Amino acid sequence: MLDNYRSPWMTEELDQFSDQVKRFAKEYVEPNVLKWREQKFADRKAWLKAGELGLILPSVPEEYGGSGGHVGHYICVMQQLNHLGSGLGLGLSYIVAHYILDSGTEAQKQHWLPKIASGEVICAVAMTEPGAGSDLQSVRTRAVKQGNKYIINGAKTFISNGQTCDMVLVVAKTDLAAGAKGVSLFMVDTRTPGFRRGQCLEKIGMHAQDTSEMFFDDVEVSEECLLGGVEGRGFYTLMSQLAYERAQIGVNAVTIMQHAFELTVEYTKDRKVFDKRVIDFQNSRFVLADLKATILAARTFADHIIQKWIDGSLDTVTASMGKFWLTERQCEVVDKCLQLFGGYGYMNEYPIARLYADSRIARIYGGSNEIQREVVGRSL
Ligand SMILES: Cc1cc2nc3c(=O)[nH]c(=O)nc-3n(C[C@H](O)[C@H](O)[C@H](O)COP(=O)(O)OP(=O)(O)OC[C@H]3O[C@@H](n4cnc5c(N)ncnc54)[C@H](O)[C@@H]3O)c2cc1C
Structure with missing residues (x-):
């Protein structure tokens, strides 16, 4: 369509990878989009297939379950999938994985990344709250340390993959008086008691993408869930x-x-x-x-x-x-x-x-x- 224009970062190897993603889209995504739009989320089967083909974390090193490629591979995945409006929110899992890869402890990388890469764990990022969107520093969700645990309380809204996620990266305050330095990030397994999802929200578009409220009522997580193991680095x-x-x-x-x-x-x-x-x-x-x-x-x-x-x-x-x-x-x-x-x-x-x-x-x-x-x- 843009005649002979070719992105300078594209290579023959990326062309082949892109063709593989295109085949995945044709076989596992396109035929299901209408159904996913009606049910308001993409099927787990597609996630697992994407994981099997190495499409969820293409730029994460193989030692952590990724495909060992680079950002160019990830862009190829997005370019073949995003215009389909499929709601297959691979991007959220990619984002969370890179938070862990760049800032997590070795144990956190070993624990989460292979499961995210395979599609076994679907991720969400929970920053926004009913009273805090653009002004992230004003989040009210709190994580209070008790011994070697944190107790999380708060509410989030507009969270993509909110209905389907198995792990959510939560933005919470660990120190109310410290401003930006009082913000920390927690990886919360959504099976933890006290975690609750609200309704799948009705939107004017993106109908196959599940977007939800989330509630945290005395959610008790171990200190291993604090990203990087250090408080105050979240912002x-x-x-x-x-x-x-x-x-x-x-x-x-x-x-x-x-x-x-x-x-x-x-x-x-x-x-x-x-x-x-x-x-x-x-x-x-x-x-x-x-x-x-x-x-x-x-x-x-x-x-x-x-x-x-x-x-x-x-x-x-x-x-x-x-x-x-x-x-x-x-x-x-x-x-x-x-x-x-x-x-x-x-x-x-x-x-x-x-x-x-x-x-x-x-x-x-x-x-x-x-x-x-x-x-x-x-x-x-
Ligand atoms: C479909 C959907 C998916 C989303 N997915 C996620 C998700 O996965 N995780 C997540 O955490 N959040 C998610 N969000 C939330 C999204 O990031 C926020 O809606 C966005 O950051 C804006 O925040 P707000 O809605 O609170 O708007 P507000 O902050 O209330 O802003 C209202 C208006 O004021 C303007 N405004 C605010 N501050 C300023 C300023 N300083 N100067 C000028 N104008 C300003 C804004 O631009 C906007 O026009 C999602 C939202 C939607 C609708």
């Missing part, structure tokens, strides 16, 4: 890892724009109005020409981010710029594509309608785009 860890989550959201935005564009070119060549194909109206061609240029610019920006990520030099400001700029282009592009579908674009049976509804959240989650502009603005 620092979040700030460094959130850059990768934001980069991921920005990179996904481009995959979705490209998919929307391809669907639209195909539709406008097919649909006839006033005895002409929609693409034969000059307005349609001008709109599509603008979109093509926007998508190529977005693709090259995303590739710049991916290359930095692969090199280990991705900084928070670049990740935040990518997050807000690319997701805003995503919403504009998908909206303009939908317009060219006319009324059919508003019908759920047309994938463009789903892409439109699914895209909106990208400007909010992972830290709203206003917060991303704050991050960039502070660096000036």
